[in-house]
Amino acid sequence: xxxxxxxxSNLSFVAEEVPEEWKVLGGRGLTSVIVAKEVxxxxxxxxxxxxxxxxxxxxxxxMAANAGRLSVGAKSPLTGGIKESNSGGTAAQRLAKLGVKxxxxxxxxxxxxxxxxxxxxxxxxxxxxxxxxxxxNYEVIHTxxxxxxxxxxxxxxxxxxxxxxxxxxxxxxxxxxHIRSLGRGGLGAVMSSKRIxxxxxxxxxxxxxxxxxxxxxxxxxxxxxxxxLSHPVSGNAxxxxxxxxxxxxxxxxxxxxxxxxxxxxxxxxxxxSGETMYDTIMSREGDPTHGCHVGCVIRCSQxxxxxxxxxxxxxxxxxxxxxxxxxxxxxxxxxIAYIDQICDDIGIDTIETAGTMMVAMEAGILPWGDGNxxxxxxxNEIKEGTPLGRILGNGADFTGKAFGVTRVPTVKRQSxxxxxxxxxxxxxxxxxxTTMGADHTAGYSVTSNILNVGGHIDPLAKEGQIxxxxxxxxxxxxxxxxxxxIFTAFAILDSxxxxxxxxxxxxxxxxxxxxxxxWFNLGRQVLKTERAFNEAAGFxxxxxxxxxxxxEPVPPHxxxxxxxxxxxDQVHNF
Amino acid sequence: xEVKVKxxxxxxxxRFKEEKTQLEENSxxxxxxxxxxxxxxxxxxxxxxxxxxxxxxxxxxxxTVAFSPPVGGM
Ligand code: SF4
Numbered sequence: 001x002x003x004x005x006x007x008x009s010n011l012s013f014v015a016e017e018v019p020e021e022w023k024v025l026g027g028r029g030l031t032s033v034i035v036a037k038e039v040x041x042x043x044x045x046x047x048x049x050x051x052x053x054x055x056x057x058x059x060x061x062x063m064a065a066n067a068g069r070l071s072v073g074a075k076s077p078l079t080g081g082i083k084e085s086n087s088g089g090t091a092a093q094r095l096a097k098l099g100v101k102x103x104x105x106x107x108x109x110x111x112x113x114x115x116x117x118x119x120x121x122x123x124x125x126x127x128x129x130x131x132x133x134x135x136x137n138y139e140v141i142h143t144x145x146x147x148x149x150x151x152x153x154x155x156x157x158x159x160x161x162x163x164x165x166x167x168x169x170x171x172x173x174x175x176x177x178h179i180r181s182l183g184r185g186g187l188g189a190v191m192s193s194k195r196i197x198x199x200x201x202x203x204x205x206x207x208x209x210x211x212x213x214x215x216x217x218x219x220x221x222x223x224x225x226x227x228x229l230s231h232p233v234s235g236n237a238x239x240x241x242x243x244x245x246x247x248x249x250x251x252x253x254x255x256x257x258x259x260x261x262x263x264x265x266x267x268x269x270x271x272x273s274g275e276t277m278y279d280t281i282m283s284r285e286g287d288p289t290h291g292c293h294v295g296c297v298i299r300c301s302q303x304x305x306x307x308x309x310x311x312x313x314x315x316x317x318x319x320x321x322x323x324x325x326x327x328x329x330x331x332x333x334x335x336i337a338y339i340d341q342i343c344d345d346i347g348i349d350t351i352e353t354a355g356t357m358m359v360a361m362e363a364g365i366l367p368w369g370d371g372n373x374x375x376x377x378x379x380n381e382i383k384e385g386t387p388l389g390r391i392l393g394n395g396a397d398f399t400g401k402a403f404g405v406t407r408v409p410t411v412k413r414q415s416x417x418x419x420x421x422x423x424x425x426x427x428x429x430x431x432x433x434t435t436m437g438a439d440h441t442a443g444y445s446v447t448s449n450i451l452n453v454g455g456h457i458d459p460l461a462k463e464g465q466i467x468x469x470x471x472x473x474x475x476x477x478x479x480x481x482x483x484x485x486i487f488t489a490f491a492i493l494d495s496x497x498x499x500x501x502x503x504x505x506x507x508x509x510x511x512x513x514x515x516x517x518x519w520f521n522l523g524r525q526v527l528k529t530e531r532a533f534n535e536a537a538g539f540x541x542x543x544x545x546x547x548x549x550x551x552e553p554v555p556p557h558x559x560x561x562x563x564x565x566x567x568x569d570q571v572h573n574f
Numbered sequence: 575x576e577v578k579v580k581x582x583x584x585x586x587x588x589r590f591k592e593e594k595t596q597l598e599e600n601s602x603x604x605x606x607x608x609x610x611x612x613x614x615x616x617x618x619x620x621x622x623x624x625x626x627x628x629x630x631x632x633x634x635x636x637x638t639v640a641f642s643p644p645v646g647g648m
Contacts, residue, residue, distance in 0.1 A: 232644035
């Protein structure tokens with residue numbers, strides 16, 4: 001395999017040998033190690049010294065199910081700390097098949113021209129781009145698919161990225177030509193700072209994936225793949241209802257943040273629930289179940305049609321529906337679907353902008369419950385790059401400052417996801433302490449708190465939450481390094497044969513002799529590397545805290561956020 | 575006594591979303607499961623008045639009891 005390095009200052013490309021210490025790293029493990037080694041932690045995230053690193057996971061491109069995730073890392077313009085964001089789509093497997101361990105983009109061009117990159121077996125071509133500037137992601141993907149053919153992978157930024165908004169994401173074409181997002185932390189702005197509108201990938205005649213012991217790999221992969229399908233969550237619940245099945249459960253548990261985290265239950269929950277969404281999809285001839293990359297056997301994604309049975313959006317997730325729904329007290333699933341579509345098109349993170357809209361409602365920019373008002377802010381302000389749009393596009397924290405709002409649900413300047421940290425305390429510990437800023441995927445304690453996966457810990461009590469979040473953060477950093485979709489974690493956590501099969505696959509592919517413990521050590525190492533970067537960037541343990549308003553009780557349980565700083569600091573004691 | 579029963583996900587199929595059910599005094603969660611023929615292996619999460627509950631928990635008049643099959647997301 002090779003490291004592909006692109007320098008945007010002199011528009012050059014070089015293929016380098018993979019250093020020994022990077023050989024058994026991939027995904028988040030590799031992006032974080034490269035960012036930590038090569039990026040000055042104190043640099044401006046949109047300046048010449050930041051780097052944007054793309055890496056497929058350790059298992060990406062193999063027959064391991066659900067291993068097609070692409071990790072992207074950089075210093076985040078949103079948090080100011082290290083960032084890794086990952087997504088499915090058509091890019092990671094192509095990079096892996098081309099033998100690209102990582103694609104590193106450094107420096108910024110002189111002058112104001114825009115560029116695109118084309119990655120193929122011969123390396124990276126850097127070309128000037130004019131035609132697709134100012135266009136949304138859907139148009140970029142359609143144009144490039146006709147320019148280069150159906151089989152081309154596409155990584156792109158929309159208008160939000162071009163404006164260098166801190167909430168801008170990077171989008172990846174999925175197998176159906178729809179959009180998956182590297183959502184969090186403003187990585188689209190970093191890509192834009194390098195003046196790259198899109199990257200296309202052609203894996204024809206690539207060197208392919210090297211597996212040292214193919215027979216062993218095949219056996220382990222078969223156990224792993226079957227294990228995912230026989231687990232009740234990944235085998236049945238996710239394919240049918242998608243992630244939005246969580247609305248009713250979290251609402252019932254009193255953990256569905258409503259009206260900017262004022263309540264834990266939303267009167268309109270049933271109307272925006274996974275069950276309602278499933279019925280709507282079926283009655284409009286949509287598709288409730290498909291995968292975001294080839295080889296996904298869980299297939300939690302779906303296409304959601306409008307009232308005339310025409311395609312409206314896909315990858316319509318719980319977080320998005322919660323945020324613009326319960327978070328903003330909007331109970332109209334169609335309006336939320338239109339919002340999701342425009343967010344995909346202009347390339348902006350739905351969790352960050354949902355938090356932003358809650359703050360905008362606090363500020364009186366629009367009334368609570370005004371779904372069409374949200375849609376108009378995206379269409380007329382953010383997409384157009386007006387002064388108001390640029391404030392909103394920079395996220396919840398920035399918007400709070402601009403309008404003097406103090407009720408801003410962020411940690412390390414990143415908006416909080418769809419679980420109230422007071423009534424699902426385990427996830428609050430993760431929000432506070434992850435290196436990423438408020439992020440649920442970094443240590444999804446909702447598993448044991450609410451879903452009864454991997455044991456049960458009372459969501460309203462403090463006992464066991466620090467340890468739970470720590471263990472999950474470590475396991476997740478390892479899973480993210482393998483290029484596995486996080487939904488494999490349900491089976492990995494619950495079943496020893498599945499977790500052993502995972503390690504057996506890595507050993508068979510790379511000739512390592514890892515034990516389960518070595519696997520967790522990888523996760524520990526990733527977290528320590530990220531934390532050291534953040535410390536050098538100026539973060540202290542005082543940044544591992546929730547906003548002050550979480551000391552208010554949240555109904556129905558009247559739960560409060562009651563962890564002390566000393567308790568939270570224990571998370572990183574390993 | 576009367577309790578409110580809520581069903582989520584696949585448990586709704588051929589049953590209901592939400593219904594009031596009459597029960598003998600001192601009934602437990604498991605009595606509702608039996609009464610509505612909920613397949614035990616499909617009841618992964620059970621809540622009484624928004625608190626996670628065991629099948630043996632004794633119910634009170636006007637309690638709300640919710641059942642969910644195994645679910646996941648993020
Ligand atoms: S389970 Fe969902 S998120 Fe994971 S790889 Fe499949 S479609 Fe993508």
